[in-house]
Amino acid sequence: MDFHAIREQFPILNQEVNGHPLVYLDSAATSQKPVSVIEAVEKYYKQNNSNVHRGVHTLGNRATDQYEGAREKVRNFINAASTKEIIFTRGTTTSINTVAYSYARANLSEGDEIVITYMEHHSNIIPWQQAAKATGATLKYIPLQEDGSIGLQDVREAITPNTKIVSMMHVSNVLGSVNxxxxVAAIAHENGAIMVVDxxxxVPHMKVDVQELxxxxxxxxxxxxxxPTGIGVLYGKQHLLEEMEPVEFGGEMIDFVHLYESTWKELPWKFEGGTPIIAGAIGLGAAIDFLTEIGLDNIYEHETRLAEYAMKQLREMEGITIYGPEKRAGLVTFNLADVHPHDTATVLDAEGIAVRAGHHCAQPLMKWLDVTATARASFYLYNTEHDVxxxxxxLKKTKEYFGDVI
Known part of the structure; x- marks a missing residue:
């Protein structure tokens, strides 16, 4: 697979930043977009812009076909059993909040447990905090192994017959751990709990089969x-989604409105109130086409190889601390001794290198690591060893600079 040629399909990468060719190592925050995705969104607005489902005119039919076609692409991409199980949302945060609000508040009561981990992103912590407060349930944490991985014995000890919800990220955005x-889902189900996954x-980096998981x-x-930004997905097993109430009410999601009560459309539309994110869904469908053509196995192999190469290089430098397990997805989180990660990122940016610095929306994990912040380089299919x-x-220049001023 020629990843150098793939890189050429991302026009934003063909620029200089601060007088240097751009090296983008922040894909865990947001990825760049290939020409095919940009053109798909542009084509919708230029040729097919219309609301979906409601109209009978040509543009409305085209837009509806593209929107629902994107839903089928998502279904196939993650191997869901039905398009009824694919809800379009604004993103991961909205998707998790939908479950925490609609499912959790209807099914939890005092004495029940919600189990998560210390490595979770804030969007997979705060909704459960709020659900616990609203219902009287207890929020519990699965401890981490010394390297930041999850041990199944710890999972078995944390999940009890009182556990009703287990929620966990598939891949850590800080440690690179693949959970x-x-x-964990099997242990949750043995105890009568449901399994929620961030x-x-x-999904951007490896094959995901929700039925196998x-x-x-x-x-x-x-x-x-x-x-595109502003589009996400909530997959849910059909029988669970059928039992849940919508969280947004208005147009699109209704079947019939009476004066004092209303009925809802069938799945998946009862969870998609208002004009949906049409262009975003079409762009997401184009992104799925792009990733599928390259192959998720090829992407994952490429990224993990870059992460291994980066860790090898960084370990040859003095004063570098790398966080997370040896076996990991395509990112490396680190700190440079005596240098705040924000300062590290600032010097790198002066060299045209974009990395993320801060707590990465994972403050409980930062506390567990005994740091206030870290720097993170995250890789994707458009990165190369040259970027590493x-x-x-x-980083060598950063050390030299701060070695002179400290």
Whole structure:
């Protein structure tokens, strides 16, 4: 697979930043977009712009076909059983909040447990905090192994017959840990709990089969997988979604409105109130086409190889601390001794290298790591070993600079 040629399909990368060719190493925050996705969104607005479902005119029919066609692409991409199980949302955060509000508040009571981990993104912590407060349920945390991975024995000890919901990220946005979701789901189900998965860092990078994982809900975002911002997906098993109430009310999601009561459309539309994110869904469909053509196995192999190469290079430098397990997805989180990660990122940016610095929306994990912040380089299909070499050179300059001023 020629990833150098793939890189050429991302026009934003063909620019200089601060006088240097851009090296973009922040795809865990948001990915860049290939020409095919940009053109798909542009074509919708230029040729087919119309609302969906409501009209009988040609533009409305075209837009509806594209919108629902994108839903089928998502269904196939994650191997859901039906398009009724694919809800379009604004992103991972909205998807998890939908479950925490609609399912959790209707099914939890005092004495019940919600189980999550210390590595979770804030969007997979705060909704459960709020659900626990609203219902009287207890929020529990699965401890982490020394390297930041999840141990199944710890999972078995944390999940009890009182546990009703287990929620966990598939891949850590800080540690790169790939969590054993299928095994955790089996333990959850043995105890009568449902399994919710934050797939924001997994769906863009590896094959995900929701039926094989046997998760009950799976959430992810389009903007991290070469798609537009503002579009995401909530997968849910049909029988669970059927029992849940909508969280937004208005146009599109209704069947019939009476003066004092109303009825809802069938799945998936009862969860898509108002004019949906039409262009975003079409762009997400184009992104899925793009990723499928390259192959998720090829992408994952490429990214993990870059992460291994980066860790090898960084370990040859003095004063670098790398966080997370040896076996990981395509990102490396680190700190440079005596240098705040924001300062590290600022110097790298001066060299045209974009990395993320901060707590990465994972403050409980930062506390567990005993740091206030870290720097993170995250790789995607458009990165190369040359990008890693630029990162290493940039870090050497950072050390030299702060060695002079400290």
């Amino acid at each position: 054993p979701i299928k095994d 797939g924001a860092q997994s 046997d998760c009950d809900f799976y959430a992810f975002s389009g903007h991290k997988m070469c798609g 070499d630029r990162l290493v050179e940039g």
